[in-house]
Amino acid sequence: MAQDAQNASLIGKPGSRAALTTPALLIDLDAMERNIAHMAEHCRAHGISLRPHAKTHKSIRIAELQIAAGAAGICAATLGEAEVLAGAGIPGVLITSPVVGDARIARLIALNEKATGLKVVTDNAAVAETLSRAASESGKPLEVFVELDIGTRRTGARTPEAALAVARQVGKSNSLVFAGIHAYAGHLQHIADYAERRAEADRCAQPLAVFTEQLDAEGIRPPIVSGAGTGSHEIDALRGNYSEMQCGSYIFTDVQYNACALRQGAAQPFDTGLFVQVTVISSNGDGQPITDGGLKRFATDGPPPEILRGAPAGSRYIFKGDEHGGIVLPDGMTDLPIGTKIECLTPHCDPTVNLYDHYHIVRGDTLVDIWPVDARGVI
Amino acid sequence: MAQDAQNASLIGKPGSRAALTTPALLIDLDAMERNIAHMAEHCRAHGISLRPHAKTHKSIRIAELQIAAGAAGICAATLGEAEVLAGAGIPGVLITSPVVGDARIARLIALNEKATGLKVVTDNAAVAETLSRAASESGKPLEVFVELDIGTRRTGARTPEAALAVARQVGKSNSLVFAGIHAYAGHLQHIADYAERRAEADRCAQPLAVFTEQLDAEGIRPPIVSGAGTGSHEIDALRGNYSEMQCGSYIFTDVQYNACALRQGAAQPFDTGLFVQVTVISSNGDGQPITDGGLKRFATDGPPPEILRGAPAGSRYIFKGDEHGGIVLPDGMTDLPIGTKIECLTPHCDPTVNLYDHYHIVRGDTLVDIWPVDARGVI
Numbered sequence: 001m002a003q004d005a006q007n008a009s010l011i012g013k014p015g016s017r018a019a020l021t022t023p024a025l026l027i028d029l030d031a032m033e034r035n036i037a038h039m040a041e042h043c044r045a046h047g048i049s050l051r052p053h054a055k056t057h058k059s060i061r062i063a064e065l066q067i068a069a070g071a072a073g074i075c076a077a078t079l080g081e082a083e084v085l086a087g088a089g090i091p092g093v094l095i096t097s098p099v100v101g102d103a104r105i106a107r108l109i110a111l112n113e114k115a116t117g118l119k120v121v122t123d124n125a126a127v128a129e130t131l132s133r134a135a136s137e138s139g140k141p142l143e144v145f146v147e148l149d150i151g152t153r154r155t156g157a158r159t160p161e162a163a164l165a166v167a168r169q170v171g172k173s174n175s176l177v178f179a180g181i182h183a184y185a186g187h188l189q190h191i192a193d194y195a196e197r198r199a200e201a202d203r204c205a206q207p208l209a210v211f212t213e214q215l216d217a218e219g220i221r222p223p224i225v226s227g228a229g230t231g232s233h234e235i236d237a238l239r240g241n242y243s244e245m246q247c248g249s250y251i252f253t254d255v256q257y258n259a260c261a262l263r264q265g266a267a268q269p270f271d272t273g274l275f276v277q278v279t280v281i282s283s284n285g286d287g288q289p290i291t292d293g294g295l296k297r298f299a300t301d302g303p304p305p306e307i308l309r310g311a312p313a314g315s316r317y318i319f320k321g322d323e324h325g326g327i328v329l330p331d332g333m334t335d336l337p338i339g340t341k342i343e344c345l346t347p348h349c350d351p352t353v354n355l356y357d358h359y360h361i362v363r364g365d366t367l368v369d370i371w372p373v374d375a376r377g378v379i
Numbered sequence: 380m381a382q383d384a385q386n387a388s389l390i391g392k393p394g395s396r397a398a399l400t401t402p403a404l405l406i407d408l409d410a411m412e413r414n415i416a417h418m419a420e421h422c423r424a425h426g427i428s429l430r431p432h433a434k435t436h437k438s439i440r441i442a443e444l445q446i447a448a449g450a451a452g453i454c455a456a457t458l459g460e461a462e463v464l465a466g467a468g469i470p471g472v473l474i475t476s477p478v479v480g481d482a483r484i485a486r487l488i489a490l491n492e493k494a495t496g497l498k499v500v501t502d503n504a505a506v507a508e509t510l511s512r513a514a515s516e517s518g519k520p521l522e523v524f525v526e527l528d529i530g531t532r533r534t535g536a537r538t539p540e541a542a543l544a545v546a547r548q549v550g551k552s553n554s555l556v557f558a559g560i561h562a563y564a565g566h567l568q569h570i571a572d573y574a575e576r577r578a579e580a581d582r583c584a585q586p587l588a589v590f591t592e593q594l595d596a597e598g599i600r601p602p603i604v605s606g607a608g609t610g611s612h613e614i615d616a617l618r619g620n621y622s623e624m625q626c627g628s629y630i631f632t633d634v635q636y637n638a639c640a641l642r643q644g645a646a647q648p649f650d651t652g653l654f655v656q657v658t659v660i661s662s663n664g665d666g667q668p669i670t671d672g673g674l675k676r677f678a679t680d681g682p683p684p685e686i687l688r689g690a691p692a693g694s695r696y697i698f699k700g701d702e703h704g705g706i707v708l709p710d711g712m713t714d715l716p717i718g719t720k721i722e723c724l725t726p727h728c729d730p731t732v733n734l735y736d737h738y739h740i741v742r743g744d745t746l747v748d749i750w751p752v753d754a755r756g757v758i
Contacts, residue, residue: 021482023758055701077702098660100717103400123661154699155661155669186700281477282502282534290534296733301679320533321565322434322729323456338479350701354675357756377736379402
């Protein structure tokens with residue numbers, strides 16, 4: 001039975017949060033709304049545009065809330081995400097990875113014909129030329145960001161000079177529009193210490209400044225300089241090197257971001273808004289009750305889930321296989337009642353969300369709605 | 380666009396394996412068919428019944444192939460998996476985790492009324508009593524396995540004495556049928572060394588023997604003793620402590636099982652049959668081309684993906700975030716062509732499969748079919 005069908009009858013019933021069939025992915029709607037408003041205000045205050053990254057949530061509904069709060073558009077990690085979001089009418093979708101291969105480029109061009117303000121990154125002159133040919137056959141120009149790697153060693157031309165060659169290729173095309181620079185420092189977002197993270201962001205700003213100067217020298221001002229994540233949202237706003245921020249995880253936060261000092265000398269600006277609720281299904285007297293939440297219910301690329309509610313203070317979560325978690329109770333405690341509901345702060349939020357088909361939306365103790373994770377698994 | 384729709388037009392075309400839109404989860408059908416036949420023959424040769432675990436594949440089609448090869452039924456990790464499989468007519472589904480809570484027990488009883496030979500485990504007398512009441516209202520008896528923990532510390536009564544109390548509770552009920560003992564040594568399946576794994580299996584066999592004797596003394600012979608995994612499939616067959624094996628991963632194998640000596644002094648009995656195919660989407664001259672396969676495309680609870688095809692010998696795979704992988708090339712190599720297809724042996728196969736909606740079925744270099752991962756994400 002699909003998960004939404006199992007819990008749909010509980011919507012609107014007071015106390016229904018405690019009656020969910022689990023494992024369930026929960027959004028605290030009050031917290032997420034505060035987070036969306038808070039980041040929108042942060043960007044307005046610093047005169048920077050916001051194009052939040054949808055790879056975190058993969059949700060049309062959440063993208064709509066972000067747009068309603070003033071976002072200029074939405075980032076998508078894959079063409080499939082962009083198809084889902086732009087297909088639902090979300091404007092200004094920026095695909096933050098290169099799109100390569102005939103089949104994918106055909107889909108990209110078809111999407112561009114229908115979508116409002118679609119944009120895509122490229123880091124390669126030959127790919128830019130292919131995009132140019134495909135766009136010229138379609139008749140509608142394609143907006144292209146040139147990607148510069150500033151330290152993550154993921155996609156992106158590795159030097160300003162290499163990026164300039166790509167920009168020149170884009171500039172030569174009648175069917176491509178140079179939309180700006182894409183430069184995302186993914187590797188520094190989770191550095192816990194603020195000063196250390198700022199120092200690395202300073203290093204990353206250098207090649208970006210060089211590239212901007214080179215473009216200036218050629219008479220090409222980048223219309224947009226896009227980058228920044230939740231971890232660097234304050235640092236990059238204060239420095240002003242981006243005209244647009246792409247933060248994603250701020251809407252939920254997770255174990256990793258809660259461990260980062262996100263603001264210098266200030267409290268965390270964002271509330272925890274995403275949880276996985278599990279149930280104790282077995283308890284056998286040895287201080288380690290077992291839940292129904294295992295490796296298939298939580299991301300495992302970072303720290304383990306953190307128990308927030310339902311187990312005594314000092315309890316910790318361990319994985320016990322595909323479908324089971326263990327609650328290691330504090331010394332002297334042996335059992336939890338079978339049926340106990342436990343809510344965990346999620347490890348890395350993006351790949352955790354990707355494991356679920358639905359969000360259970362709660363306000364306080366009540367399930368108020370169930371939303372699909374619309375773009376889960378699409379490529 | 381759904382992944383099956385993107386590649387469906389390639390089915391049956393020679394060479395189509397190289398034209399897939401990626402990331403794609405691939406089954407080498409020849410290898411999987413050999414593996415299914417091989418394990419079926421192994422069990423027949425040792426006079427042991429086989430009820431393979433579907434948590435590995437979550438697929439109706441694969442369950443049907445296993446039943447056709449002689450399996451007595453199928454194991455399911457969750458009630459949701461059981462609903463999908465039994466709902467498709469697969470007989471003898473055994474749910475290998477306790478089912479607790481009113482909503483879930485109502486679903487279990489409803490499924491039992493429709494299904495042929497449904498079975499469920501329990502490790503708790505109070506839960507057994509609740510199951511008994513629910514089954515008695517339905518009019519169709521429910522088959523129950525009593526679960527004994529033999530060292531994994533997951534679900535299961537922790538001692539033979541505690542398990543005996545549960546068995547007595549089951550025995551008292553007119554609406555429950557004592558189906559046997561469930562005792563799975565999950566913790567030893569991945570011990571790489573054969574002798575070490577056998578030694579641990581020997582330790583696990585002791586409480587199982589004690590429990591069987593206790594049941595005998597009470598005049599209750601367990602009709603079935605179910606357990607064993609791919610890692611212990613030979614050890615447990617030679618020892619004869621189970622009447623039924625539950626192996627799952629043997630149909631595919633993965634990085635972890637390939638590192639285990641599965642047969643004493645003999646070659647690995649199973650062929651690698653599951654791959655993730657990714658594409659190089661960016662290559663920038665520094666010896667680390669980037670693919671479209673990241674944390675959302677591979678399980679991350681074990682070793683990283685192992686490159687099998689498409690990259691030069693000595694290359695290794697590293698994760699570069701949600702949607703990207705890096706190919707670390709051997710010294711002196713700088714690039715791979717954009718568009719290069721790379722096939723990887725999967726890390727832990729079960730949670731890798733759980734990330735995909737479809738299997739791409741290949742024979743040699745041809746895509747021959749696309750099958751759904753029917754029970755992905757169900758709870």
